[in-house]
Amino acid sequence: SLAPVHLAVDLGASSGRVIAGSLQNDQMELAEVHRFANDPVTIQQSMHWNVHGLWADIQHGLRTAAQQFNTVASVGVDTWGVDYVLVDDQDQMTGPVRHYRDPRTRGAMQRAWGIVPRQEIFEATGLQFMELNTLYQLVAARLDGEHSLEIADGFLMMGDFFHWLMTGKRSIEATNASTTQLLDPRTRQWSRELISRFQLPGKIFQNVTEPGSQLGVIQPSVAALTGLDNVPVIIPATHDTASAVIAVPVNDFAPEKPNWCYISSGTWSLMGCELAQPRINAKCAELNFTNEGGIQGSTRLLKNIGGLWIFQQIRKSLERRQAAESWDVMVERALAAKPFELLINPDDEAFVAPTDMVDAIVSYAGRTGQKAPESNGVLYRGALEGLALRYRACLEMLETLVGNRIDVIHIVGGGSQNELLCQMTADACDRVVVAGPVEATAAGNIAVQMMGTGQLGSIVEARELIRTSFGTKQFDPADRSAWDDAAEKFKSL
Numbered sequence: 089s090l091a092p093v094h095l096a097v098d099l100g101a102s103s104g105r106v107i108a109g110s111l112q113n114d115q116m117e118l119a120e121v122h123r124f125a126n127d128p129v130t131i132q133q134s135m136h137w138n139v140h141g142l143w144a145d146i147q148h149g150l151r152t153a154a155q156q157f158n159t160v161a162s163v164g165v166d167t168w169g170v171d172y173v174l175v176d177d178q179d180q181m182t183g184p185v186r187h188y189r190d191p192r193t194r195g196a197m198q199r200a201w202g203i204v205p206r207q208e209i210f211e212a213t214g215l216q217f218m219e220l221n222t223l224y225q226l227v228a229a230r231l232d233g234e235h236s237l238e239i240a241d242g243f244l245m246m247g248d249f250f251h252w253l254m255t256g257k258r259s260i261e262a263t264n265a266s267t268t269q270l271l272d273p274r275t276r277q278w279s280r281e282l283i284s285r286f287q288l289p290g291k292i293f294q295n296v297t298e299p300g301s302q303l304g305v306i307q308p309s310v311a312a313l314t315g316l317d318n319v320p321v322i323i324p325a326t327h328d329t330a331s332a333v334i335a336v337p338v339n340d341f342a343p344e345k346p347n348w349c350y351i352s353s354g355t356w357s358l359m360g361c362e363l364a365q366p367r368i369n370a371k372c373a374e375l376n377f378t379n380e381g382g383i384q385g386s387t388r389l390l391k392n393i394g395g396l397w398i399f400q401q402i403r404k405s406l407e408r409r410q411a412a413e414s415w416d417v418m419v420e421r422a423l424a425a426k427p428f429e430l431l432i433n434p435d436d437e438a439f440v441a442p443t444d445m446v447d448a449i450v451s452y453a454g455r456t457g458q459k460a461p462e463s464n465g466v467l468y469r470g471a472l473e474g475l476a477l478r479y480r481a482c483l484e485m486l487e488t489l490v491g492n493r494i495d496v497i498h499i500v501g502g503g504s505q506n507e508l509l510c511q512m513t514a515d516a517c518d519r520v521v522v523a524g525p526v527e528a529t530a531a532g533n534i535a536v537q538m539m540g541t542g543q544l545g546s547i548v549e550a551r552e553l554i555r556t557s558f559g560t561k562q563f564d565p566a567d568r569s570a571w572d573d574a575a576e577k578f579k580s581l
């Protein structure tokens with residue numbers, strides 16, 4: 089077709105894609121151009137991202153798109169949060185790129201609080217405390233004297249890094265910078281005070297840019313390899329979760345009294361509300377919610393929940409035992425298994441980066457006074473029910489934080505395809521669940537590119553386009569009583 093396409097490079101923690109998006113008869117149409125694995129690489133005792141492999145795959149995807157489509161109007165990258173690349177003054181990377189599950193951050197929060205008290209960090213940033221946050225990675229690097237930090241001249245988040253490879257230009261985009269725990273959410277610029285109190289090199293943190301503008305064009309060396317000569321790079325909301333939230337199919341934006349919340353469902357489940365202002369108060373700190381940056385100055389008040397990670401990792405560990413089953417079979421067996429045989433809190437530390445997930449669950453069952461799972465079905469079901477129970481607890485906290493009832497839960501992203509989980513969520517939370525779009529992150533990325541080129545006017549307009557372009561499915565709550573008992577037991581885990 090002749091309509092210009094926008095290319096979204098969407099990198100998740102387990103796979104990446106290049107997706108082409110265009111307007112066809114007033115609908116947003118998405119086509120997957122290239123999909124590739126994103127597997128961590130262990131070097132000595134550390135976990136790294138294979139950024140060279142990712143870049144090769146991205147270029148492969150761009151080249152395929154250039155061959156497939158007549159006009160490529162723009163390109164933009166979104167990725168997972170918190171991880172970063174350091175570059176020197178000769179435009180070289182200063183070292184390998186760590187994975188947020190790398191063990192060097194174990195205990196780093198406590199070390200950091202010894203320098204700046206927890207409460208002061210929260211007041212400055214409004215962010216939830218997670219060991220994987222950039223701040224604790226940098227504190228570990230600083231205290232351990234990592235050379236790559238000492239010789240750094242520039243700090244880039246993952247999306248910024250790939251934009252830099254494409255254009256040769258350095259930038260720091262606001263939504264992903266907001267996941268570092270070094271950004272002041274009121275000004276959406278770095279907290280220079282925190283940076284200096286942690287004795288981090290201030291010069292590497294350049295001013296933060298809001299999404300929606302053009303960074304530059306594909307530089308000649310990359311154009312020669314991809315065929316994308318002079319194509320603009322438009323900075324989307326480079327944090328994947330921020331892009332996904334843009335694609336929630338509602339008809340308002342950052343409402344005063346939110347009556348909907350979202351769950352961006354993938355490796356993680358990010359559950360929260362979109363607000364006009366950050367909520368930095370004692371309650372938010374106590375419940376460990378985060379005020380991450382959304383599009384156009386909005387706030388994503390949300391909580392990280394351990395997501396489908398456990399479900400995915402059960403499969404990995406069964407694969408090692410040559411006993412893996414397909415995703416569909418896993419869901420079927422979960423459906424057939426007896427409810428609440430095994431309660432799993434997806435946010436238990438034991439599940440962050442175990443060598444073997446099934447072993448971790450078996451020992452967790454023992455530790456929490458539960459029977460060892462007797463079948464794969466029990467394992468699968470436990471992983472899904474645990475999520476639904478966490479959603480229920482999280483919804484309650486969200487309602488306290490925003491001060492009103494939330495009527496509808498929007499599940500977007502890959503996990504919205506799991507109908508069993510959607511129905512469990514509706515039942516456990518006693519709320520209507522609207523599932524879809526599946527490709528929320530890519531759709532949100534492309535919507536911002538379309539705003540950048542003037543094809544779309546506003547977020548409300550973008551959401552209307554997304555709502556009419558992609559199907560959603562509604563799940564009504566039923567059968568709450570069984571979940572009430574389980575929720576009580578869950579609390580005591």
Ligand code: LFR
Nearest residue numbers: 167168169170328329356358
């Ligand atoms: C989801 C996500 C989350 C972030 C986690 C780690 O893909 O971006 O929002 O907390 O990954 O970066």
